[in-house]
Amino acid sequence: GAGVSQSPSNKVTEKGKDVELRCDPISGHTALYWYRQSLGQGLEFLIYFQGNSAPDKSGLPSDRFSAERTGGSVSTLTIQRTQQEDSAVYLCASSPGQGLSSGANVLTFGAGSRLTVL
Amino acid sequence: AQSVTQLGSHVSVSEGALVLLRCNYSSSVPPYLFWYVQYPNQGLQLLLKYTSAATLVKGINGFEAEFKKSETSFHLTKPSAHMSDAAEYFCAVSKRGATNKLIFGTGTLLAVQP
Numbered sequence: 001g002a003g004v005s006q007s008p009s010n011k012v013t014e015k016g017k018d019v020e021l022r023c024d025p026i027s028g029h030t031a032l033y034w035y036r037q038s039l040g041q042g043l044e045f046l047i048y049f050q051g052n053s054a055p056d057k058s059g060l061p062s063d064r065f066s067a068e069r070t071g072g073s074v075s076t077l078t079i080q081r082t083q084q085e086d087s088a089v090y091l092c093a094s095s096p097g098q099g100l101s102s103g104a105n106v107l108t109f110g111a112g113s114r115l116t117v118l
Numbered sequence: 119a120q121s122v123t124q125l126g127s128h129v130s131v132s133e134g135a136l137v138l139l140r141c142n143y144s145s146s147v148p149p150y151l152f153w154y155v156q157y158p159n160q161g162l163q164l165l166l167k168y169t170s171a172a173t174l175v176k177g178i179n180g181f182e183a184e185f186k187k188s189e190t191s192f193h194l195t196k197p198s199a200h201m202s203d204a205a206e207y208f209c210a211v212s213k214r215g216a217t218n219k220l221i222f223g224t225g226t227l228l229a230v231q232p
Contacts, residue, residue, distance in 0.1 A: 004161070031218060043208065043222035056219060091161060095218055105150055105169070105218040109161035 002026075004110035006092050012116045013082055021077045021113045025094030032075050033095075033107060034067060038088035046090075049075060050097065082117045089114050120145045120211045124223035132231050137181075137196040139226045141209030144190065151192045152210040152220065153183055162208065168192060179203070204230045 005024040013019050025032050034046040036059075045059040049069045060066070064083075069075040079086055093107040125140040143149060150169050154162040166177025173185040179202075183194045192209060206227045210220040 033219065035222075042224040045219055045221065048219050093162075105212055106152075106164055106167060107218070107220055109154075109163070111159075111161040 004092055004094055004108055006090075006110035006113050008113055009111065010114045010116075012118065014118050015084060016081055018078065018080045019082055019115060021079075021090050021092075021115070023075045023077070023092030023094075023110060025073065025075070025092070026108055027073075028096070029094035029108075030072060030097035031095045032069060033093045034075070034077050035091040035093065036088045037091055037112070041088075043091070046077070079115075082115075084117045087115055087117045120149060120213055120221050122209050122211050122221060122223040124207075124209050124226050126226055127224065128227050128229070130229040130231060131199045133201055134198050137194070137199045137203065137228065139194040139207050139209075139228065141183075141192045141194065141223060142190050143192060143209075143211045145211060145213070147213060150212045150218075151183075151185060152212070153177065153181070153192075153194050154208045154210060154222075156206045156208065156225075158205075165194070165207070199228075199230045201230050201232065204228055 007022045032049040036044045047067050048056040051072045052069050064080045067077045089112040091112045093109045095107045121144045123142045152167045153165040155165050156162050165181050166175045168175050168185045176182045181196045206225045208225045209223040212218050212220050
C-alpha cells in the first residue's frame with residue numbers, strides 16, 4: 001500500500017480481555033517495528049521484524065505481549081489479559097530493510113492504534 | 119547503549135520567531151540521527167535525517183539541523199515559526215548497520231503563539 005495501515009484505530013476493552021492490533025506495512029518493506037506511545041513514557045520500542053523473523057524482541061514489556069508476522073507482510077501484536085497500564089497508542093513502522101544505504105534506515109509510521117483498557 | 123535527550127518538554131514561540139529544539143545524543147559509534155514530527159492524532163512523519171553526509175541537514179517545511187560531534191548535539195531549527203508548526207517533535211538515534219531500530223527522545227511539544 002501507499003502507507004503503513006493500522007487497525008483498529010481505536011479499541012476500548014475491559015481489563016483481562018485479549019486484544020489484537022494489526023499492521024499492514026508498505027509493500028516491499030522487509031523491516032517492521034512496533035512501538036508504544038504513552039503519557040509520561042514517550043515512544044518505547046517493542047519489537048523488530050526482518051521478514052517473518054523477530055531478531056529483536058527486547059522491548060516487549062511482559063510475556064502477555066506477543067507479535068507475529070506472516071508472509072513478510074502483515075503483523076499482529078497481541079496483548080493477553082490486558083491491564084490498565086497497557087493503555088497507550090501502539091505505533092507500527094516499516095522500512096526497506098537492513099543495510100547502510102541512506103534509504104534503508106528511514107522508518108515510515110502508521111497513524112497508530114489507540115488502546116484503552118477500562 | 120544509545121540514548122537521546124531532548125531538553126525542554128514544552129517550547130513556546132511567537133509566530134515569525136526562531137524555533138530551536140534541542141537534542142543531545144549518546145552513542146559509542148557514529149550514529150544515524152533523525153527528527154520526526156507528530157501532528158495531533160497522526161503518526162510520526164520524518165522531518166530530516168543525518169547519515170554522515172553533510173553535517174547541516176535540510177528537511178521539510180523549512181526545518182534544518184546541524185550535527186555537531188564535539189557537542190554530541192543535533193538541534194533542530196527553523197528561522198521563522200508558522201502556526202502550522204505547532205506539533206510534537208521527536209529526536210531519534212539509531213545504530214549504523216544494525217537493525218535500524220530507533221531510540222527516541224521524550225519529545226518536545228512546540229506551541230506557536232499568534
